[in-house]
Amino acid sequence: MRILLVWPAQPHIISPPHMKTIQEGLGNLPPIGLICLATWLHERSEHQAEVLDALLEGMSPEEVARHAVATGAQAVGLSGMTHTWMDCLLVIRAIRAVAPQLPIILGGPQATLFPLESLEHSEVDYVVVGDGEVPLTSLLDRLAQGRQDTEGLPGVLRRGDPVGTRYFHPDMADLPIPDRSLTPWRRYASVVSRRPPTTVVMSSRGCPYRCSFCSTAGGKKFRANPARRVVDELENCVDLGIREFLFFDELFTFDRSRVLEICRQIRERGLDVFWDVRSRVDRVDPEMLRSMAEAGCQRVQYGIESGTERVLGLYTKDITLEQARQAVRWTREAGISTYADFMIGAPGETREEVLEPLRFAHSLDLDFVHFSITMLLPRTPLYAQALRQGLLSRDVWREYVLEPTGDFHPPYWEEVLDASELEAMLRRAIHSFYFSPRFLWRSLTSLRSPGELLRKARAGLKLALGL
Numbered sequence: 001m002r003i004l005l006v007w008p009a010q011p012h013i014i015s016p017p018h019m020k021t022i023q024e025g026l027g028n029l030p031p032i033g034l035i036c037l038a039t040w041l042h043e044r045s046e047h048q049a050e051v052l053d054a055l056l057e058g059m060s061p062e063e064v065a066r067h068a069v070a071t072g073a074q075a076v077g078l079s080g081m082t083h084t085w086m087d088c089l090l091v092i093r094a095i096r097a098v099a100p101q102l103p104i105i106l107g108g109p110q111a112t113l114f115p116l117e118s119l120e121h122s123e124v125d126y127v128v129v130g131d132g133e134v135p136l137t138s139l140l141d142r143l144a145q146g147r148q149d150t151e152g153l154p155g156v157l158r159r160g161d162p163v164g165t166r167y168f169h170p171d172m173a174d175l176p177i178p179d180r181s182l183t184p185w186r187r188y189a190s191v192v193s194r195r196p197p198t199t200v201v202m203s204s205r206g207c208p209y210r211c212s213f214c215s216t217a218g219g220k221k222f223r224a225n226p227a228r229r230v231v232d233e234l235e236n237c238v239d240l241g242i243r244e245f246l247f248f249d250e251l252f253t254f255d256r257s258r259v260l261e262i263c264r265q266i267r268e269r270g271l272d273v274f275w276d277v278r279s280r281v282d283r284v285d286p287e288m289l290r291s292m293a294e295a296g297c298q299r300v301q302y303g304i305e306s307g308t309e310r311v312l313g314l315y316t317k318d319i320t321l322e323q324a325r326q327a328v329r330w331t332r333e334a335g336i337s338t339y340a341d342f343m344i345g346a347p348g349e350t351r352e353e354v355l356e357p358l359r360f361a362h363s364l365d366l367d368f369v370h371f372s373i374t375m376l377l378p379r380t381p382l383y384a385q386a387l388r389q390g391l392l393s394r395d396v397w398r399e400y401v402l403e404p405t406g407d408f409h410p411p412y413w414e415e416v417l418d419a420s421e422l423e424a425m426l427r428r429a430i431h432s433f434y435f436s437p438r439f440l441w442r443s444l445t446s447l448r449s450p451g452e453l454l455r456k457a458r459a460g461l462k463l464a465l466g467l
Helices: 017-023 034-044 061-070 082-098 109-113 116-117 133-144 229-241 256-271 286-292 309-314 323-332 356-364 381-388 396-402 419-434 437-444 451-467
Strands: 002-007 048-053 076-077 104-107 124-130 154-158 198-201 244-247 274-279 295-304 337-344 370-371
Touching: 002 061, 017 154, 017 274, 034 048, 034 076, 034 133, 048 154, 061 082, 076 295, 082 104, 082 109, 082 396, 104 133, 109 116, 116 396, 124 133, 124 419, 133 154, 133 419, 198 229, 229 256, 244 451, 256 286, 286 295, 286 323, 295 323, 295 356, 323 337, 323 356, 337 356, 337 419, 356 370, 356 419, 370 419
Parallel strands: 002 048, 002 076, 076 104, 104 124, 198 244, 244 274, 274 295, 295 337, 337 370
Antiparallel strands: 124 154
């Protein structure tokens, strides 16, 4: 069968108002999940897949539908998050309007978090819950046989099926290297890129930690590609012409020995690459960071989240402020840029406590900071707590999935401060950090090229407009 795999445009993405302005123009990154699926199908089955990045191409739902018909797709698969569910559904409905019999398959975090609710929409024929490679192949095999049932298919549901188990791919080393030539790889870059084009790497899936605000996209079980397989993928990209990588692992540094071996092999092969990773502050040490720097790591993103021990406890982060200070200091000493995430609006957080993340961020001498308001995300312990305590009177995320609207606002914990107060304080935090003399001077003196200056100037303008 020939399947069209679609990454929809996101004009209705659920995001705080100022963030929608900021996010525009910050660059585009490849839909790596769909690229992985298409590569698997090409190498492990007789099915053919096309990846359509409608976000990159600026395609409307109607244009995607016409493309599906014009290219002779025999099935369509979409990947999306709950935050982009409305845009997914608009594409699905547009396809159904012009091709009523075309099987439509939904995957990604939305399908995993809300499988039955997604199937309540008659336009959705199947959902894939969990890792998609094997389930999607099995489903296409069955559809090619003229069958529509899902009996015995791992991780696949259709309307009327009971909730099944999420599928986890048993061996990450078994996955082929993603074929990035399936998308226009030269056009991908981000505002922090030094050497565009830039690509995304997923060298592991899952995170074993228990942060109360997070619905872990990859599951709680950490699964990783071995070091050699990771470096083979980087080398494959270098041969293609890509030297800059954003590791989107939920926790790249979880396995220390694997990190050190990845770095050793990058150096041994003489790969001239730049790369970013995400980490926890308690999963790094000076030796690891020095090794990462020597292998081309240019930035580490830490989820610090708060400037008080009390709020860290509420988030069940299982870290301390001293560990955060130490990790940032070690990272800077290794010559790696630092990026940290902070949130305001935790349960019971007072106006004074809201200022602590900003004060702490300034004290750490970070290169970049992402401030946000604590969103009560679906299927998280914090969201369940808000429902139990009556802070939310109903399951608003489930209602949104069943009847998405363009004016949906992500819920906050408004026990002490309301949404308008939180958003005003967030704007203050962003302005205080990114328009400080220290940050502006550091950004100016660290520029490597006119192109980087232009990208950062555009981002700064977006940031100012967003405020």
